Every structure is written in C-alpha cells, then in structure tokens.
Amino acid sequence: MPIEIEHLNHTYKEGTPFARPALFDINLKIDDGEFVGLIGPSQAGKTTLAQYLNALYIPRSGRVLIDGRDTADRKTDLVRIRFEVGYVFQNPDHQLFKRTVGEDVAFGPTRQGCSPQEVRERVREAMRLVGLDEETFYHRDIFALSGGQKRRAAIAGVLACRPRVLILDGITAGLDPRGRREILDVIERLHREREMTVIFISHSMDDVARLVERIVVMDRGRIVDDGPAREVLARVGRLKEIGLEPPQVVEIMQRLRERGFAVPAGVMNVQEALSEIVKALGRPGVKESWN
Amino acid sequence: MTRNLTLGIYLPGKTALHCLDPRTKIAGASGLILLLILTNNYAAYASFAAFTIALILAAKIPLRFALKGLRPMLPFLAIMWVFQLLFQKPPGAAVIFSWGIINITDAGLHIGTLMSIRVLLLFLVTTILTLTTSTVELTDGAEALLRPLQKIGLPAQELALTMVITLRFVPTLAEEAEKIIKAQTARGVDFGRGNFIRRTFQLFPVLLPLFINAFKRADELITAMESRCYTGGAGRTKMKVLRMGRSDYLAWVVFAVFAAIQVVLMIKVGRPY
Numbered sequence: 001m002p003i004e005i006e007h008l009n010h011t012y013k014e015g016t017p018f019a020r021p022a023l024f025d026i027n028l029k030i031d032d033g034e035f036v037g038l039i040g041p042s043q044a045g046k047t048t049l050a051q052y053l054n055a056l057y058i059p060r061s062g063r064v065l066i067d068g069r070d071t072a073d074r075k076t077d078l079v080r081i082r083f084e085v086g087y088v089f090q091n092p093d094h095q096l097f098k099r100t101v102g103e104d105v106a107f108g109p110t111r112q113g114c115s116p117q118e119v120r121e122r123v124r125e126a127m128r129l130v131g132l133d134e135e136t137f138y139h140r141d142i143f144a145l146s147g148g149q150k151r152r153a154a155i156a157g158v159l160a161c162r163p164r165v166l167i168l169d170g171i172t173a174g175l176d177p178r179g180r181r182e183i184l185d186v187i188e189r190l191h192r193e194r195e196m197t198v199i200f201i202s203h204s205m206d207d208v209a210r211l212v213e214r215i216v217v218m219d220r221g222r223i224v225d226d227g228p229a230r231e232v233l234a235r236v237g238r239l240k241e242i243g244l245e246p247p248q249v250v251e252i253m254q255r256l257r258e259r260g261f262a263v264p265a266g267v268m269n270v271q272e273a274l275s276e277i278v279k280a281l282g283r284p285g286v287k288e289s290w291n
Numbered sequence: 292m293t294r295n296l297t298l299g300i301y302l303p304g305k306t307a308l309h310c311l312d313p314r315t316k317i318a319g320a321s322g323l324i325l326l327l328i329l330t331n332n333y334a335a336y337a338s339f340a341a342f343t344i345a346l347i348l349a350a351k352i353p354l355r356f357a358l359k360g361l362r363p364m365l366p367f368l369a370i371m372w373v374f375q376l377l378f379q380k381p382p383g384a385a386v387i388f389s390w391g392i393i394n395i396t397d398a399g400l401h402i403g404t405l406m407s408i409r410v411l412l413l414f415l416v417t418t419i420l421t422l423t424t425s426t427v428e429l430t431d432g433a434e435a436l437l438r439p440l441q442k443i444g445l446p447a448q449e450l451a452l453t454m455v456i457t458l459r460f461v462p463t464l465a466e467e468a469e470k471i472i473k474a475q476t477a478r479g480v481d482f483g484r485g486n487f488i489r490r491t492f493q494l495f496p497v498l499l500p501l502f503i504n505a506f507k508r509a510d511e512l513i514t515a516m517e518s519r520c521y522t523g524g525a526g527r528t529k530m531k532v533l534r535m536g537r538s539d540y541l542a543w544v545v546f547a548v549f550a551a552i553q554v555v556l557m558i559k560v561g562r563p564y
Contacts, residue, residue, distance in 0.1 A: 015355075015356075015359070016356055016359075017302055017352075017353055017356055051473065054477060056473050056476060056477065078481075079479055079481050082476065082477055082478075082479055083479055086477070087473075087474075087477035089470065089473070089474045089477070091470070093500055093503070093504055093507075094467070094470050094471045094473075094474040094500055094504075095471075095474040095475070095478070095500070096500070097475075097495070097496045097499040097500045107478060107496070108478045108479055111478065111479040111480065112479060157478060158477070158478065161478065161479065
C-alpha cells in the first residue's frame with residue numbers, strides 16, 4: 001500500500017489571525033514494507049505531515065494518494081483508509097477511554113464491524129504482539145497501567161484494526177530506558193514478522209538509528225534530507241545545523257575521525273562501531289562480542 | 292472542529308482597546324451586558340450591534356474571525372428560537388400562524404428573535420473582552436473590582452483566580468479535545484456522521500479522556516501552586532499597580548453617551564409586541 005504525497009502545503013489554523021504556514025511543497029513516496037524514520041526538531045511539521053498519511057488532514061493544496069486513492073476525493077472511504085493506516089499518538093491518555101485494557105483494544109475492531117469471535121481473536125493477537133500478557137492484562141483497569149504499559153495498550157488498540165501501515169508518533173517520549181527498549185523491540189518485531197510499513201516519528205536520533213532503514217529529515221515545514229539511514233546519519237554537520245543531536249555512536253566515530261583514526265562514516269550501532277574501532281587500532285585480540 | 296473557538300483566546304495587540312485599564316474593560320463589558328439584557332427592541336439592538344462592530348474594528352480584530360466564533364452557537368439558538376416560537380403565548384398576543392395544534396403568536400416570534408440577537412451580541416461583547424485582555428490583566432482587574440466586597444467576607448482574590456483559571460483552560464481543553472478526536476478518528480470513529488443518537492454516543496470516546504485529563508491537570512496545577520507556597524490572597528502585593536489614565540476616562544465618557552442613546556432608544560421605541 002504505497003503512499004504518495006505531491007506538492008503538499010499546509011497552513012496551521014487557516015482562516016484565523018493565528019494562521020501560520022506549516023508545510024511547504026512536500027513530495028514524498030513511501031513504499032510497501034519500508035521502515036521510515038521521520039525526524040526533525042519541534043515545530044518541524046512532522047506530526048502535521050503524518051496526519052495527512054491517514055486522512056486526518058485532507059489536502060487543500062497538493063495531493064495525497066494512499067494506495068492510489070486520493071484522500072481529497074469525496075468518493076474515497078476515509079474510515080477504511082484510517083483502519084488501513086494505523087496511527088498511534090504520543091499521549092496514550094488521549095486514546096484509552098474504556099475501563100479495561102481488553103475493552104479498549106476491542107474498540108477498533110468492533111467499529112470495523114467484526115464478529116465477537118473475530119474481535120476476541122484480534123484482541124488476543126494484538127496484545128500478544130505488544131507483549132501484554134492476556135491473562136494478566138485483559139481485565140486490568142486502564143488506570144492501573146504504568147506509562148510504558150499504557151503506550152503498549154494504545155499500540156495494541158491500533159494493531160487490532162489490522163493496519164497495513166503503522167504511524168508511531170513520538171511514542172518513546174517520556175519513557176525510562178527499559179520501557180523505551182521494550183517498545184522499540186515490539187516495533188522491530190512488527191516490521192520484521194508482519195512486513196508492516198512503519199513510519200516512526202521521533203526527535204531521538206538514537207531510537208531512529210537503532211531501528212529504521214530510511215530517514216526523512218524535516219525542518220521548518222520542509223523535507224531537508226531523505227535517504228538510507230546510513231547516509232543521512234553520516235551527514236552529521238547538517239543534522240546538527242537544524243538542532244538535532246546525532247546518535248552517540250555517530251558522534252563518537254565522527255570525533256575519532258577528526259582525531260585522525262581511520263574509522264569509516266555511516267556506522268549505525270555499537271556493534272559495528274566496536275569492530276571498526278578494533279580494526280582501526282589494529283588489535284585483533286580484543287573481544288568483539290561486547291554487548 | 293475547535294477551529295471556530297474564539298472565546299477565551301487572547302489576541303495580543305497595541306490598540307487603544309488593548310491598552311485600557313482592565314477594570315475599565317471588565318466594568319465596561321459588564322455595563323454593556325446589562326444594557327443588552329434591558330434592550331427590548333430591534334432599533335436598540337441595531338445600534339448596539341453597530342457599536343459592537345465598531346469596537347471589534349477599533350481593536351483590530353479581524354471581523355470574520357470574531358463572527359466565526361458565533362457559528363457553533365447557531366444550532367442551539369435555532370432550537371431555542373423554535374421553542375419560543377411554539378410556546379410563547381402571552382395573553383393578548385395575536386396569532387399570526389396556525390396549523391393543527393401549533394399556534395404561533397407575534398409575541399413568540401419577537402421574543403425568540405430578540406433573544407437570539409441578545410445571546411449573539413452577549414457572546415461578541417465577552418469575546419471582545421477576552422480577545423483584548425490577557426489573563427493576567429483579567430485577574431488583576433476582576434480582583435480590584437471585587438475588593439470592596441472583601442469587607443463583607445467575599446474572597447475576592449480567590450474568586451478572581453478561579454475565574455482566570457477557568458478562562459485560561461478553555462483553549463487548552465479545546466486543543467486537547469481536538470487531539471482526542473484525532474486519536475479516536477484514527478480508530479475509526481466517524482464524527483458527525485449518523486443520526487442524533489449515534490452522534491451522542493460518538494462523544495463518549497472524547498468526553499471520557501477529556502474529563503479524566505482535566506482532573507489530572509487540576510491536580511497538577513494544585514501541586515504546582517502549593518509547591519510555590521500559594522496560600523490564598525491575604526497580604527499579597529502587586530508588581531504592576533493598576534492606574535486609570537486619560538484614555539480610561541475617555542472610554543467612560545464614550546460608554547456613558549452610548550448608554551444614554553440606548554436607554555432613549557429603549558424607552559422611545561418600546562417593545563415590538
């Protein structure tokens with residue numbers, strides 16, 4: 001289900017004295033099964049752009065095609081598009097409203113008109129995918145959940161609609177390192193096992209570097225860089241210019257290069273960095289299976 | 292959905308209306324509202340509307356923006372208007388339309404229409420006040436105006452604070468409602484579709500998180516205030532002391548003249564029914 005955006009412009013609060021242009025001539029194509037990181041500083045327009053991808057915003061200027069269907073076309077079934085392109089928002093408190101986790105996860109599929117058995121089946125699957133044990137959590141009160149568990153319940157609520165594309169908007173913000181790692185593992189598994197297209201919005205470059213294959217960088221309403229993660233991350237200077245903190249590994253490798261060590265650009269994770277540094281130091285005896 | 296919300300938003304500016312003493316503005320707005328409630332005929336409402344529009348223009352508020360705020364109220368007004376039309380039957384009123392058990396009187400028509408105009412103008416006047424006065428000014432003004440009542444045991448400072456917190460959180464809650472609506476739309480709730488009963492049920496996924504978050508927010512606000520040693524109004528001093536200036540006296544003259552005109556119009560023209 002490819003998504004295409006052509007010449008999209010957006011004005012925030014159009015028609016009020018607070019009107020402010022937010023997106024300028026956006027062109028973007030996302031193919032099936034891609035894992036895209038959408039990064040940029042605050043106010044870059046990431047969320048605004050993402051909300052066009054599941055027809056929460058309808059373009060007034062430019063075009064958004066989802067699987068060839070124009071979202072501005074009156075004949076397009078927007079509700080169906082929203083089920084096909086799942087969107088998880090940053091704050092789970094905006095989404096969760098039923099009393100128990102199970103009921104809330106069941107909300108989407110019930111809206112889709114699934115039979116009770118089908119709903120039950122999907123809830124079970126979605127909860128398993130996000131790692132919420134059904135026995136323990138199905139009847140658990142929403143208020144009794146921790147921050148990380150709420151996030152996972154919210155993701156399950158969207159997964160239960162069986163989307164083919166998943167948009168995750170800032171879902172690691174405010175989580176402790178462990179909660180963060182658990183969420184990222186879930187997402188990675190979804191992408192790998194379900195071959196789901198994932199669009200991951202964040203301003204944490206470390207999260208993005210760990211996960212994605214392609215990075216789209218936004219700044220002040222424009223796409224300023226787009227390419228394979230490795231290449232985009234190698235352009236450290238540019239990222240710093242718009243106020244993004246490059247991943248720590250990239251930063252370390254960059255500094256080593258500046259000091260004259262023969263390490264390559266575009267190293268993405270600790271494992272690679274270790275073997276490159278070992279290679280550069282010319283000491284093959286160092287244990288390489290460090291974690 | 293919340294784009295049309297204009298009440299409770301402050302539109303920073305440097306116009307004469309913005310720079311007036313908040314006491315003048317609050318008292319003036321209250322005076323205008325009092326006039327509105329007393330107004331009983333179309334001519335007086337027309338002159339009131341002209342004055343309101345003049346105020347909007349003087350404050351450099353885009354007229355379309357101010358009028359857009361009225362839009363969400365129209366359905367309610369329409370319902371109220373119909374009710375007045377159907378049920379207002381003061382003794383002696385002439386029936387102007389009759390169909391089955393439905394009898395519409397001229398008084399019903401007039402009362403309904405005048406009431407709708409009154410509510411719209413009331414809303415505009417309040418909007419002008421909040422659009423041109425920041426929340427800090429509003430509290431200071433309200434507190435100063437209520438202070439004489441402290442002698443009879445009215446907690447002026449606390450009341451002013453409550454009022455300002457309420458106003459302050461209208462846009463915040465509206466923004467939050469919009470986010471919640473989006474999160475639920477993304478799960479397939481099709482807002483504004485279907486019949487009246489279905490639409491009402493569609494509000495649950497929005498209202499529940501909204502209320503829960505509002506309570507949470509209130510709780511956080513209390514903690515934040517207490518951690519900064521807020522103990523109520525007793526003995527607090529002001530950084531900015533309010534002072535009436537020449538423009539305030541001028542504003543009072545304008546108000547007095549306008550009020551006089553209105554009163555004359557009310558008496559001379561009289562009720563249309």
